[in-house]
Amino acid sequence: MAGFLNLVSGYFSIPWLLIEMWREQRLNSRYGKFRGKVVLVTGASSGIGKELAKQLFKQGAKLILASRSTEKLLELRDELKSMQCSVPIYVPAVLTIDLEQVGELAGKSKEAWQLFGRVDILVNCGGMSVRGGVVDTQLHVYRRLMEVNYFGSVELTRNIVTRMVEEGCGLVVNISSIQGLISLPDRSAYSASKHAIQAFSDSLRAEVYSAGVRVLVVSPGYVNTELSLNSLTSSGEKHNKLDPTTLNGYSVEYVAKEIIRSILNEDKEVVLAPVHHRLVVVIRTLLPRIYFYIMQKRAQKNK
Ligand SMILES: NC(=O)c1ccc[n+]([C@@H]2O[C@H](COP(=O)([O-])OP(=O)(O)OC[C@H]3O[C@@H](n4cnc5c(N)ncnc54)[C@H](OP(=O)(O)O)[C@@H]3O)[C@@H](O)[C@H]2O)c1
Known part of the structure; x- marks a missing residue:
């Protein structure tokens, strides 16, 4: 299983690295x-x-x-x-x-x-x-x-x-x-x-x-x-x-x-922000009741 996951992440990491390099190069070229x-x-x-x-x-x-x-x-x-x-x-x-x-x-x-x-x-x-x-x-x-x-x-x-x-x-x-x-x-x-x-x-x-x-x-x-x-x-x-x-x-x-x-x-x-934090913003807009529930639980935990 671990070998399979490594293989999959390997396939994804190369395009991701290339995209990151392109983003970096694009940013550097526009700093002027x-x-x-x-x-x-x-x-x-x-x-x-x-x-x-x-x-x-x-x-x-x-x-x-x-x-x-x-x-x-x-x-x-x-x-x-x-x-x-x-x-x-x-x-x-x-x-x-x-x-x-x-x-x-x-x-x-x-x-x-x-x-x-x-x-x-x-x-x-x-x-x-x-x-x-x-x-x-x-x-x-x-x-x-x-x-x-x-x-x-x-x-x-x-x-x-x-x-x-x-x-x-x-x-x-x-x-x-x-x-x-x-x-x-x-x-x-x-x-x-x-x-x-x-x-x-x-x-x-x-x-x-x-x-x-x-x-x-x-x-x-x-x-x-x-x-x-x-x-x-x-x-x-x-x-x-x-x-x-x-x-x-x-x-x-x-x-x-x-x-x-x-x-x-x-x-x-x-x-x-990380994806799971951004997801909360989406939930607040589309599914407010779920957001209220999550926050209510968080407030109880804070006590
Ligand atoms: N760190 C986070 O997790 C986070 C997340 C989201 C948003 N932000 C926002 O990012 C901004 C910068 O915060 P930071 O995280 O870099 O915190 P920070 O290290 O505490 O810096 C806050 C800055 O605000 C200045 N400041 C505070 N009260 C001021 C006042 N009355 N008049 C003028 N300047 C004042 C401080 O300078 P002096 O003390 O010299 O006045 C300091 O330079 C804030 O607006 C914050 O809400 C931060």
Whole structure:
């Protein structure tokens, strides 16, 4: 039996390898499209945003690194500056931004635009998560999640897109989550904020299309970053634990590369998750009762 399975997998692995090589070669040949493009990345101090910034920098993008931690951003800038690259590179700019301070974001957007005279791509990657049931999670925690994951990105997008529309081009990449498509127990505040950004993005995509501005929504499953460490508990404290699901998630290198591939493919949305997680999204749409049952079981298990 094992011999038969090896034979079958051998037959499938060769075409799969060839497809992967072709995809890789196709991606490499199109990287030049980022040369000189101004990319504003929020959440650039850590995880997905940081890795995305690194990969875009190596392709000659003019980066604006944004988050709250100026020191981490300056460290990243120095790390990037010292990289050996095969294309001309541009020293990244650093923009200290707190997505929770929504009132400051119009000014920050203006500042961002002035740094290189334009913004070609806005990547809304800054965000946080939560661990806590609906009843236990305090209202201020819900509000904080919405401020950071939703209102912050909305306000930044509104201001940057206004200028993109005037220019007649631009791209907004919203890093949502598979939890923007399906809600999990003990993640209501996070799931709600990510569902909100999905809905916002769908309206935005339709509205700005004729002005030449495009919108991509990326919905990753678990990714190995500090997201769970930085998550809030139901009372708003720092969770400070690295969850096994996050630890065993996709690597940031893989996720950043797939985001870049989706940008180059001019995709409108992409779900970066294993097949069984994507299947749950399909079940939620087509067979909701089964989805409700699965989640009810999961909630019982969490207790
Ligand atoms: N990791 C996953 O499993 C996963 C799965 C799906 C989606 N995502 C999404 O991917 C995005 C990036 O998360 P990550 O996994 O890379 O987590 P991470 O390592 O914790 O990075 C989060 C980033 O968001 C920034 N940030 C947090 N609060 C902010 C605020 N108030 N203002 C400005 N920036 C803020 C942080 O920078 P500062 O602390 O310096 O401000 C940091 O750079 C998030 O939107 C997350 O929801 C992650």
